[in-house]
Amino acid sequence: MKQYKIIAYYIVALLVLTIGACKKMDDYKDKYMKGGPIVYPGKIDGVKVFSGKNRVKITGLFTSDLNIVKYRVFWNSRQDSVEISVKRTSGVDTAKVTIPNLPEGVMSFEIRTYDAQGHTSVPVDTVANVYGDLYQSSxxxxxxxxxxxxxxxxxxxxxxxxxxxxxxxxxxxxxxxxxxxxxxxxxxxxxxxxxxxxxxxxxxxxxxxxxxxxxxxxxxxxxxxxxxxxxxKYDVTSKYFINYQQPFASTAASGTGRWRNPTGWAVTSPVLNHGGYGGWASDNKTVLSMESGWGADPVINGKMFQTFILPAGNYSFSITLGSNDYTGPVYLVAAAGSTLPDAALVPSNSIGFAPLSVQHFDFTLSQSTQVSIGFVSNITSDENWQVTAVTLMQK
Structure with a gap:
């Protein structure tokens, strides 16, 4: 009998606990589910974001929930937003919105959909770069x-x-x-x-x-x-220079020896150190050349050039360098006037120059100018250099 009383006691206690738990569950439902269950509209699918100049374009798809009536895009920590109405069809509908007047930099966006009762979907987050003046400056x-x-x-x-x-x-x-x-x-x-x-x-x-x-x-x-x-650039060599490439012509008066005077080129006396001739050599299919040593005098401030009037413009003078063995200095030079400066004055008294080894230089004329273009050379021991062509380009 005592055992039956104990069992009955436990049964009554279990019923009391069960009834209490059900009451708490009802209280929870009354508190948090007033007005019915929570409804989440379908979220936007396939979201893509396209960068622009102080703006972005956002696209997406509505694939399932026909009750969606609008969507909203938030940015700037949800301080700014734009709302777009949606008219759903029975198929797949496309969302498209361009957001202007955005600051340059990385921007985060949150997108939510809504139904007619104001229920909101779970968020879809995306990020985009916005470009502006800083990018433009680069x-x-x-x-x-x-x-x-x-x-x-x-x-x-x-x-x-x-x-x-x-x-x-x-x-x-x-x-x-x-x-x-x-x-x-x-x-x-x-x-x-x-x-x-x-x-x-x-x-x-x-x-x-x-x-x-x-x-x-x-x-x-x-x-x-x-x-x-x-x-x-276009080649104007033949317009201004004469005797500018192989085979180089020599003056009849300079004879038929290895060393002669080149036709059309002004040659100063230090270059004429081979019995009164120089500047032209029969070597290597004929070349423009200066040589000192091997029984010839040094060439100090030796100059060889042509003079003409050039119109205003941008120019490039270049040479094709042949065999050479010199320590110099030897310069390519363009100077205003009817002659070239001495070697020591080339950097200050020229309108364009470069070491012979560089083989080219550019210069600019702001107005029509008489210009001399050619070579200035200081060679003293057993030294020589040869040029196989000169070119003047205008651009």
């Missing part, structure tokens, strides 16, 4: 390595190599052809080995070009550099 024109007029009259432009991730998308070139027709040409950029050909180019006219940047492959905005003017 955009520079793609460098040009070389230009030239081709035998067919076209202009070639060799572009500097760039990194594949540089963002350079195009180069836009404006130029004029031989019929005075203006062209505006868009060149697709490739990172390396790029050469552009402009047909029927009007010699003497520069190009104007700018570079177009796309910060990343999906960016919605293009950034442009300022237009830059660039001269196309």
């Amino acid at each position: 955009c520079i024109n793609r460098a040009i390595v070389n230009t030239a007029i081709q035998p067919d009259g076209s202009a070639s432009i060799d572009w500097a190599d760039v990194n594949a991730n540089s963002g350079i998308k195009n180069m836009e070139i404006k130029y004029t052809d031989n019929s005075n027709k203006a062209h505006d040409t868009l060149i697709t950029s490739v990172p390396t080995g790029l050469t552009t050909i402009l047909p029927n180019f009007k010699i003497g006219n520069p190009i104007s070009y700018r570079t177009l940047y796309q910060p990343n492959a999906t960016a919605i905005d293009i950034f442009y550099t300022a237009y830059q003017t660039y001269g196309i």
Whole structure:
């Protein structure tokens, strides 16, 4: 009998605990589920964000929940937002919104959908780069390595190599052809080995070009550099120089020996150290040359040049160097007037110069000028140098 009483006691206690637990559950439901169960509308799917200039474009898909009536995009730590109404169809619908007036930098965005009762979905978060003035300031024109007029009259432009991730998308070139027709040409950029050909180019006219940047492959905005003017080099050697390449001509008066005087070139007396002749040698299919030693006097401030009037413009003078063995100094020089300065004065009294070994220099004339171009040499022991061609380019 006692045992039955104990069992009955436990049964009553269990019933009391069960009833108490159910009451607490009911209290919880009354507190947190007033008005029915929690409803979450379907979230936006396939979200993509596209960078732009102080803006972004966000797209996504509505694939399931037909009760969605709007969505909202939050940014700036949810301090700013934009709301877009949605009219759902029975199929897949697309969301698309562009958010302007954003500061430059990395931006975070939160997207939520809503139904007509105001229920909100779980958030979808995404991040994008926003580009602006700072990025624009980093955009520079793609460098040009070389230009030239081709035998067919076209202009070639060799572009500097760039990194594949540089963002350079195009180069836009404006130029004029031989019929005075203006062209505006868009060149697709490739990172390396790029050469552009402009047909029927009007010699003497520069190009104007700018570079177009796309910060990343999906960016919605293009950034442009300022237009830059660039001269196309063309060969004007034959227009101003005479006797400028092999075989070099020598004056009849200088005879038929190894050393003679070159036709068309002014040669000063220190160069004429081979019995009154010099500047031309029969070596290596004929060359322009100066030599000292081996029984000849030193060549101190020896000069050899041609003089002519050049119009305003940008120029490049270059030589093809033959056999040589000298310590110098020996210079390539361009100077205003009818002669060249002494070797010690070349750096200060020339409009362009370079050591002979460099083989070229550039110079600019702001107005039409009488110019002398050639060589200044100081060689004293057993030394000589030879040149097989000279070239003057204008751009």
